[in-house]
Amino acid sequence: MCHIFNYQNPLYVTKIDTMQVMTLMQKCRLSEAIPYRNIVSHTLDFNDERLAYITAGDVTAPPLLCVHGWMGTKADWRLMLPTLSQSYYCVAMDLLGHGDSDKPRDGDYSIQAQANRVLAVADHLGLKRFTLCVHSMGGMIALTIAATLAPERVTRVFNLAGVITKKSLLLKAALWLAQRAEFLVYWGFALARCIAPYRWGRWLLTMFIFYSLRRPEDFGEASMRDIVQPGMETTFWRGVEAIMAMDLPPLLPNITCPVLSIFGKQDLIVPISQGRLADTLIPHHRLFVIQRCGHYIMLEKPRACLEAMALEVGK
Secondary structure, X not given: XXXXXXXXXXXXXXXXXXXXXXXXXXXXXXXXXXXXXXXXXXXXXXXXXEEEEXXXXXXXXXXXXXXXXXXXXXXHHOOOHHHHOOOOEEEEEOOOOOOOOOOOOOOOOOHHHXXXXXXXXXXXXXXXXXXXXXXXXXXXXXXXXXXXXXXXXXXXEEEEOOOOXXXXXXHHHHHHHHHHOHHHHHHHHHHHHHHOOOHHHHHHHXXXXXXXXXXXXXXXXXXXXXXXXXXXXXXXXXXXXXXXXXXXXXXXXXXXXXXXXXXXXOOOOOOHHHHHHHHHHOOOEEEXXXXXXXXXXXXXXXXXXXXXXXXXXXX
């Protein structure tokens, strides 16, 4: 039986005893403003491609692999890693085409290829079993791993606004633009690089890129370096192609591990309807809905995410 909880504000969850939430948070050692533990930057050469990732926390703790979404980076987890690293050995990677990883124009950006890179990082670190904490396109990648590539290795999936189906007007529009007017994509990124050094330019770019955030000026600048760096044009259109080419729903009934999906009710990029679809297809699934929250849940409502994860682990 799957349940939907409506998260109303940063301190209380409706229909759930508040003391239960706080007890579970203490049990899972979740708190705010905790410094990173043993954070280290790494690179891995896999199939002649350089993949960047960071680790944080005690290497003997249960492993947690964090996978960002389309046009994201490992830095997207910056508000949650300090807390998660108290309970997990956290590994946050940059997918191919993102962040500090290589961005080959002729690389394989398919969902399955990206999933194999996640498994390559896990293999390199000797992680036989692990939990996945993923966002947006990372949800497609994680659920592919849990359904077909390595179901025996996945203990749990925390799916934050994960893409389930390609039926999204925004994705279709982005793919249409990339396929028919590629020069506009390159021109747009060139313009972004010109205005990014200026405060007003960063404001405009963050309002466009993070339009679902309540306070884009607080969060957007931290990601601007990665979004406007050379090579992201390829990531833009190849990433959309990968999402549109993936037929994930038929695979979801094969997932045997628990999956917790967390969606923002005001998400305009991956709407809550995709979470409800996952709820009908994944056998051991729970759906957690955060009110007054858009697509970048881990940046908008990190505390809510942590509490939802604590409830799932302690249930």
